[in-house]
Amino acid sequence: MSDLVVLPDRAPTEWRGTAMRRRIARRYAAERRFRALGLLAVLVSAGFLAFLLVAMLGEGARGFRQTELSLTIDFPAAHLPLTAQAVAREPRRAMIGVDLEGAVANAAERQYGAGGARLLSDGAWLTARDAILRDPDVLGRSITLWVPAATSIDIAAKDAGEPAAEAAYAKLSGRGLVRTVFAWHFLTSADSTDPTLVGIWGALKGSLLTMAVTLLLAFPIGVLSALYLEEYAPKNRWTDLIEVSINNLAAVPSIIFGLLGLAVFLQTFHLPRSAPLVGGITLALMTMPVIVIAGRNAIKGVPPSIRDAALGIGASRVQVVFHHVLPLALPGILTGTIIGMARALGETAPLLMIGMRAFVATPPGGFTDPSSALPVQIFLWSDEVSAGFIEKTSAAIVVLLAVLMAMNGVAIYLRNKFERRW
Amino acid sequence: MSAPFLLIVIIGLAIAAWFTARARAAAFAPPTDGAQRPHSRPGQHGWYTALWVAIPALIVAAAWNVASPALVTRAVLAEPAAASIPADPLERGAILAETRALATGRVAAAFHHQAPVLAPAYAAARLRYGLMGLALAIVAGLAGGAYAYSRVRPDFRARTPVERLVMALLLIASLIAILTTIGIVASLLFESLRFFAKVSIVEFLFGLHWSPQTAMRADQVGASGTFGAVPLFWGTIFIGAIIAMIVAIPLGLMSAIFLTQYATPTVRRWVKPLLEVLAGVPSVVYGYFAALTIAPAIRTAGLAMGISSASSESALAAGLVMGVMIIPFVSSMADDSLAAVPQSMRDGSLAMGATQSETIRKVLVPAALPGIVGGVLLAVSRAIGETMIVVMAAGLAANLTANPFASVTTVTTQIVQLLTGDQEFDSAKTLAAFALGLVLFVVTLLLNIVALRVVKKYREAYE
Numbered sequence: 001m002s003d004l005v006v007l008p009d010r011a012p013t014e015w016r017g018t019a020m021r022r023r024i025a026r027r028y029a030a031e032r033r034f035r036a037l038g039l040l041a042v043l044v045s046a047g048f049l050a051f052l053l054v055a056m057l058g059e060g061a062r063g064f065r066q067t068e069l070s071l072t073i074d075f076p077a078a079h080l081p082l083t084a085q086a087v088a089r090e091p092r093r094a095m096i097g098v099d100l101e102g103a104v105a106n107a108a109e110r111q112y113g114a115g116g117a118r119l120l121s122d123g124a125w126l127t128a129r130d131a132i133l134r135d136p137d138v139l140g141r142s143i144t145l146w147v148p149a150a151t152s153i154d155i156a157a158k159d160a161g162e163p164a165a166e167a168a169y170a171k172l173s174g175r176g177l178v179r180t181v182f183a184w185h186f187l188t189s190a191d192s193t194d195p196t197l198v199g200i201w202g203a204l205k206g207s208l209l210t211m212a213v214t215l216l217l218a219f220p221i222g223v224l225s226a227l228y229l230e231e232y233a234p235k236n237r238w239t240d241l242i243e244v245s246i247n248n249l250a251a252v253p254s255i256i257f258g259l260l261g262l263a264v265f266l267q268t269f270h271l272p273r274s275a276p277l278v279g280g281i282t283l284a285l286m287t288m289p290v291i292v293i294a295g296r297n298a299i300k301g302v303p304p305s306i307r308d309a310a311l312g313i314g315a316s317r318v319q320v321v322f323h324h325v326l327p328l329a330l331p332g333i334l335t336g337t338i339i340g341m342a343r344a345l346g347e348t349a350p351l352l353m354i355g356m357r358a359f360v361a362t363p364p365g366g367f368t369d370p371s372s373a374l375p376v377q378i379f380l381w382s383d384e385v386s387a388g389f390i391e392k393t394s395a396a397i398v399v400l401l402a403v404l405m406a407m408n409g410v411a412i413y414l415r416n417k418f419e420r421r422w
Numbered sequence: 423m424s425a426p427f428l429l430i431v432i433i434g435l436a437i438a439a440w441f442t443a444r445a446r447a448a449a450f451a452p453p454t455d456g457a458q459r460p461h462s463r464p465g466q467h468g469w470y471t472a473l474w475v476a477i478p479a480l481i482v483a484a485a486w487n488v489a490s491p492a493l494v495t496r497a498v499l500a501e502p503a504a505a506s507i508p509a510d511p512l513e514r515g516a517i518l519a520e521t522r523a524l525a526t527g528r529v530a531a532a533f534h535h536q537a538p539v540l541a542p543a544y545a546a547a548r549l550r551y552g553l554m555g556l557a558l559a560i561v562a563g564l565a566g567g568a569y570a571y572s573r574v575r576p577d578f579r580a581r582t583p584v585e586r587l588v589m590a591l592l593l594i595a596s597l598i599a600i601l602t603t604i605g606i607v608a609s610l611l612f613e614s615l616r617f618f619a620k621v622s623i624v625e626f627l628f629g630l631h632w633s634p635q636t637a638m639r640a641d642q643v644g645a646s647g648t649f650g651a652v653p654l655f656w657g658t659i660f661i662g663a664i665i666a667m668i669v670a671i672p673l674g675l676m677s678a679i680f681l682t683q684y685a686t687p688t689v690r691r692w693v694k695p696l697l698e699v700l701a702g703v704p705s706v707v708y709g710y711f712a713a714l715t716i717a718p719a720i721r722t723a724g725l726a727m728g729i730s731s732a733s734s735e736s737a738l739a740a741g742l743v744m745g746v747m748i749i750p751f752v753s754s755m756a757d758d759s760l761a762a763v764p765q766s767m768r769d770g771s772l773a774m775g776a777t778q779s780e781t782i783r784k785v786l787v788p789a790a791l792p793g794i795v796g797g798v799l800l801a802v803s804r805a806i807g808e809t810m811i812v813v814m815a816a817g818l819a820a821n822l823t824a825n826p827f828a829s830v831t832t833v834t835t836q837i838v839q840l841l842t843g844d845q846e847f848d849s850a851k852t853l854a855a856f857a858l859g860l861v862l863f864v865v866t867l868l869l870n871i872v873a874l875r876v877v878k879k880y881r882e883a884y885e
Contacts, residue, residue: 041675045677055711224591251803252807253804253806254807259855348706349809349813379710382710390714
């Protein structure tokens with residue numbers, strides 16, 4: 001070896017010298033900067049989440065409130081072709097052809113002057129109708145009702161209206177003729193063209209029906225596939241194919257499942273359009289891989305000693321799995337299922353593809369009725385031009401987030417309560 | 423007879439069969455010394471009998487369900503009142519459909535005057551044939567059950583067929599995944615081929631002009647529509663792979679570094695799930711937020727900066743919000759890769775006197791890079807397949823521009839746009855959506871395969 005290089009005499013590093021101290025100070029500063037950058041990234045991400053939630057909650061809280069106007073209706077003076085007896089006898093039939101809408105508009109004009117009818121919501125007469133149905137005797141006298149106000153007044157009451165509406169609202173509120181109440185009907189009615197009358201129940205019920213179909217299909221299929229792949233599948237090309245398909249399906253964009261639903265369920269099998277049944281099947285195909293993957297992890301977590309013990313005392317392989325492995329893996333599987341269902345609940349694009357974007361003004365009665373779904377309803381309302389829909393959209397988002405949070409809460413509870421370390 | 427009712431009856435019968443067969447099997451004399459023990463458990467005899475009830479009954483019910491509408495229609499047409507129905511098949515069909523709707527109570531009033539006359543006959547025939555089907559199903563179930571019950575003996579091996587059926591069920595369940603994949607590929611491919619019969623594949627993949635509007639009249643300008651999808655591909659890449667990643671990679675990576683290397687366990691336990699909430703918020707909520715809050719703010723900012731073309735549907739708004747949505751994906755993948763770097767490498771670096779940030783930048787991140795790259799690829803595939811944010815916040819104009827304040831459109835936006843109008847299913851416009859879907863499917867699939875391969879290779883390197 002010829003590399004016997006003579007090392008130059010090296011002086012020991014002068015750690016206390018100015019140059020070295022400065023260098024160390026620089027390195028420590030870089031360290032602090034880097035650390036601050038990391039903290040900043042976390043704070044920015046968390047801040048965005050907080051901003052999003054606060055904006056939605058703030059706007060949504062206004063959507064749950066509703067402004068009402070006091071309206072005095074003098075039924076005898078309105079000369080309606082209605083009698084208390086007729087209503088009491090056959091409520092629905094008696095109402096047909098009665099111009100209650102006109103009567104309410106007249107009452108508003110009389111009470112609030114010209115243009116008074118415009119202060120009321122288009123659905124104000126529904127309140128009058130309900131009052132008559134509740135007590136037909138009001139037809140014989142004059143009553144004072146709280147009816148929903150028009151969108152412009154409603155927005156003015158929440159300090160965001162146009163000047164004219166703000167002025168009108170100030171005048172009304174000075175006379176004590178307006179009040180703001182919790183909009184119960186938002187939770188009980190379905191879609192409408194008038195933002196003061198819309199409700200979320202139709203869409204929520206559609207979502208619940210869709211989720212029921214999804215759960216009934218995806219859960220058994222997912223659990224059985226997971227059991228097969230983890231416990232019984234021989235190592236061969238078919239099993240590989242199944243595994244590859246499941247892993248790929250989990251990564252396919254959701255809109256592709258919508259295209260599948262459109263081409264196969266609607267065009268080929270002619271299932272009803274925009275029905276929870278088709279939506280549920282489509283979302284089930286999407287959720288199934290999630291359940292399989294979660295299920296396999298949970299099944300893997302069950303120690304082999306349990307299987308060996310069961311086999312050792314004479315259980316068959318089916319008994320081992322269904323009596324021992326499945327019950328022990330179930331909490332994990334359920335957690336994964338709930339998380340998959342929560343994702344399916346928020347999914348919009350596949351449902352748009354299979355036509356669940358129609359205007360549906362009555363809550364669906366069954367699995368094949370045309371229906372909307374919660375996220376689709378949010379999308380549809382966000383497209384509306386009327387300013388009153390902004391806060392309703394946010395309120396619908398609040399409902400959706402509340403449902404999702406409840407589902408995730410249950411998942412976390414299950415995990416903490418039943419998770420077992422072996 | 424309604425299907426749910428039939429199903430309940432069959433399930434009820436099967437449950438009854440389960441209990442009777444199990445009771446009989448449980449009554450077998452306990453084995454005395456030397457006698458052979460019963461082969462199967464009482465419950466397995468129960469299952470055997472219950473399946474012999476349910477499966478024949480379900481087969482008969484399903485067959486009847488297919489056959490009975492034709493039988494009902496024939497019975498109704500044989501009524502004397504049906505003599506006045508015109509022979510024209512179209513009108514005949516319309517009247518019968520209305521009769522059906524009346525009889526089942528789906529509508530209250532009819533357009534054809536024959537319909538209300540026939541409705542009672544229709545309802546009666548339906549009931550008659552429904553009861554007949556119910557009776558047939560019950561007979562089939564009872565016959566099967568009786569056969570199985572007669573075989574319940576101590577030496578009968580009920581376990582074998584029951585367990586074989588269970589295994590078949592498991593296999594069928596796992597084949598559904600393959601079926602779904604085949605269904606996706608087949609439907610996309612089939613419709614795309616029909617599209618490429620109308621529009622050349624070269625024009626679709628390399629054309630620079632996208633305007634799918636097909637005209638009402640033949641002599642209108644641009645009557646055929648042009649389907650050059652390059653502006654769509656560019657818009658998708660611009661929003662999903664460039665702007666979103668510029669947001670998501672630094673924030674996700676730095677969050678992961680902070681949470682794994684600097685934060686105390688308590689902070690990590692609380693903040694990590696908090697970031698994961700970002701991935702749990704539905705995309706429609708992000709889309710609404712982007713359209714309502716972010717997009718107007720960006721437009722104002724753009725105008726203030728003197729960009730007069732700033733659009734209220736800017737690529738920047740959609741990309742920013744999408745980036746935020748992707749943060750948890752990048753962050754959790756980076757988290758896993760950083761955790762997989764052997765402790766000895768980090769200890770070695772620290773022992774040489776490197777500060778923690780120098781260790782992270784010069785040792786940990788380079789060592790974890792393949793895993794991080796894999797995670798970023800997965801995030802890109804998720805971003806380009808994302809639909810609602812771009813549908814709500816990005817535009818529809820197919821511009822080929824790199825200006826983030828301008829409006830661009832994406833593949834998913836166009837799919838939604840093309841398929842939600844009132845179009846006949848065969849038009850080039852709707853078929854184009856499937857061709858776009860096929861491209862999207864292939865690209866996301868390739869990204870996922872590459873990403874998983876990268877991640878796997880890297881894991882092997884340290885194991």
